[in-house]
Amino acid sequence: MDDRPAVALAQSGDVAAFNRLVLRHQDAVYTLCYRLTGNSHDAADAAQEAFFSAFRHIADFRGGVFRAWLLRIASNACHDLHRTRKRRPADSLDVARDSEDDTPRQDVEDDDPGPEAEALRLELGGVIQRGLLTLAEDQRLALVLCDQHGYDYAAIAEITSVELGTVKSRINRARRRLRDFLLSDPEYRELLPERYRLSDSGHAL
Amino acid sequence: MTTETEHASLSEELNAYLDGQLDAAARVSLERHVNGCGVCQEEVRSLRVAKNVLKIQPMLRAPRAFTLSLDSTAGAPLLVGTTAPPSRWQGWLIWGWRLGSLASAACLLMAALARGNGQASLWTNSRNVAPEAAFNQAPANKSAETNTATGAGQAAGAAGSGSAAGQGAPSGALASRAESRDQVAAPQVAAPAPQVAQARATQPAPPSGQPPVTQPAPTADVAAVSPRQQMPAEPPASPVPAGVPWAGAGVTLALGSAALFFLNRRVQGG
Numbered sequence: 001m002d003d004r005p006a007v008a009l010a011q012s013g014d015v016a017a018f019n020r021l022v023l024r025h026q027d028a029v030y031t032l033c034y035r036l037t038g039n040s041h042d043a044a045d046a047a048q049e050a051f052f053s054a055f056r057h058i059a060d061f062r063g064g065v066f067r068a069w070l071l072r073i074a075s076n077a078c079h080d081l082h083r084t085r086k087r088r089p090a091d092s093l094d095v096a097r098d099s100e101d102d103t104p105r106q107d108v109e110d111d112d113p114g115p116e117a118e119a120l121r122l123e124l125g126g127v128i129q130r131g132l133l134t135l136a137e138d139q140r141l142a143l144v145l146c147d148q149h150g151y152d153y154a155a156i157a158e159i160t161s162v163e164l165g166t167v168k169s170r171i172n173r174a175r176r177r178l179r180d181f182l183l184s185d186p187e188y189r190e191l192l193p194e195r196y197r198l199s200d201s202g203h204a205l
Numbered sequence: 206m207t208t209e210t211e212h213a214s215l216s217e218e219l220n221a222y223l224d225g226q227l228d229a230a231a232r233v234s235l236e237r238h239v240n241g242c243g244v245c246q247e248e249v250r251s252l253r254v255a256k257n258v259l260k261i262q263p264m265l266r267a268p269r270a271f272t273l274s275l276d277s278t279a280g281a282p283l284l285v286g287t288t289a290p291p292s293r294w295q296g297w298l299i300w301g302w303r304l305g306s307l308a309s310a311a312c313l314l315m316a317a318l319a320r321g322n323g324q325a326s327l328w329t330n331s332r333n334v335a336p337e338a339a340f341n342q343a344p345a346n347k348s349a350e351t352n353t354a355t356g357a358g359q360a361a362g363a364a365g366s367g368s369a370a371g372q373g374a375p376s377g378a379l380a381s382r383a384e385s386r387d388q389v390a391a392p393q394v395a396a397p398a399p400q401v402a403q404a405r406a407t408q409p410a411p412p413s414g415q416p417p418v419t420q421p422a423p424t425a426d427v428a429a430v431s432p433r434q435q436m437p438a439e440p441p442a443s444p445v446p447a448g449v450p451w452a453g454a455g456v457t458l459a460l461g462s463a464a465l466f467f468l469n470r471r472v473q474g475g
Binding site for chain 1: 262269
């Protein structure tokens with residue numbers, strides 16, 4: 001969908017037009033925030049702050065892909081939130097208590113896969129999230145932008161403001177580490193869809 | 206035979222291959238290698254699994270609408286821990302402060318440069334004096350340096366030599382400037398004739414036991430400084446060049462302003 005008309009209106013101060021953009025992209029922004037922060041409470045805070053920041057600075061948007069611009073702001077918001085949490089660990093404990101049953105809702109594409117398949121998918125999602133959290137912050141961002149959001153290396157370089165070679169290196173390290181994490185526990189391997197099962201040595205079966 | 210190290214270095218290429226980020230030539234070359242290498246084939250398979258399990262994860266649904274209300278966009282802070290955009294008058298205040306700081310820094314720098322240029326012109330003028338004038342003025346400087354070294358001499362002579370020698374300016378013109386300062390700095394003393402004052406400033410009494418230094422005849426330069434006796438006294442010259450503290454203050458203020466400017470932008474989410 002073409003964002004340009006709504007962006008032009010938002011740049012002239014039209015809050016309703018900006019809110020249409022928010023509704024259009026908020027799932028992608030929230031998903032990125034969740035992958036980066038690891039809990040729904042922080043993800044919601046970061047996403048909300050990202051949209052505030054985007055509105056404040058929308059005059060700086062000079063064209064290009066609006067969603068990519070939003071994701072860049074969202075990743076910065078997550079980074080700032082992460083730094084705040086490191087400075088004030090008490091906040092992190094509060095978030096952890098609030099987020100004990102922290103299973104975000106997913107956009108289900110399949111038609112009613114059944115309760116068992118749904119449970120397995122949610123469990124796999126939790127395992128993947130734990131694996132992502134073992135990665136360095138910059139590697140996690142690059143991998144999620146590539147594999148879940150489908151951006152190519154050039155777009156990721158622009159979103160993350162680094163060189164193309166750095167993106168390549170980060171994705172390589174992140175994906176290998178995630179693979180090793182999935183191999184580290186037989187239970188994790190059991191959760192993988194059948195066509196993606198891995199043997200103990202990491203070989204695809 | 207491909208070594209383990211070479212396989213490790215191929216890892217980036219394999220991931221780029223999986224992501225479709227290799228150009229045609231690199232892709233053909235890598236496929237040729239992978240087809241003949243069991244290790245790389247398994248590496249590609251396992252990395253593809255890691256890629257696909259993340260790829261098949263559905264987008265999450267936002268727990269609420271993150272739309273903005275008119276109130277929240279009017280400048281009032283809505284979220285705890287977030288920075289509210291500045292109101293209109295705050296914005297003017299911030300920009301006024303920034304511009305004022307920069308203007309102050311610029312003024313200080315210009316003042317420092319002006320003072321520096323003034324010294325440079327004195328220096329340049331002294332070097333451009335006619336050979337005979339320079340010859341005539343040279344003993345005055347020499348006597349000043351001698352006076353500083355021996356620590357003897359009258360008060361007026363000591364002050365004149367201190368300023369000239371302290372600034373390290375071997376110029377007759379500067380010595381003349383110092384002598385005029387000496388003359389107005391001691392108004393209580395009965396004012397001697399200009400020629401005598403000149404002689405006292407540039408030719409202090411030699412210490413006992415030393416032959417007096419030959420005093421050149423007063424020149425036109427000396428007569429020209431007489432009207433300056435009516436000007437207020439200048440403060441004693443510092444051994445540090447006059448422009449340096451001003452320049453330091455200007456640079457410090459400019460750097461401080463720049464740092465605060467960028468800090469302010471960052472706090473505002475810029």
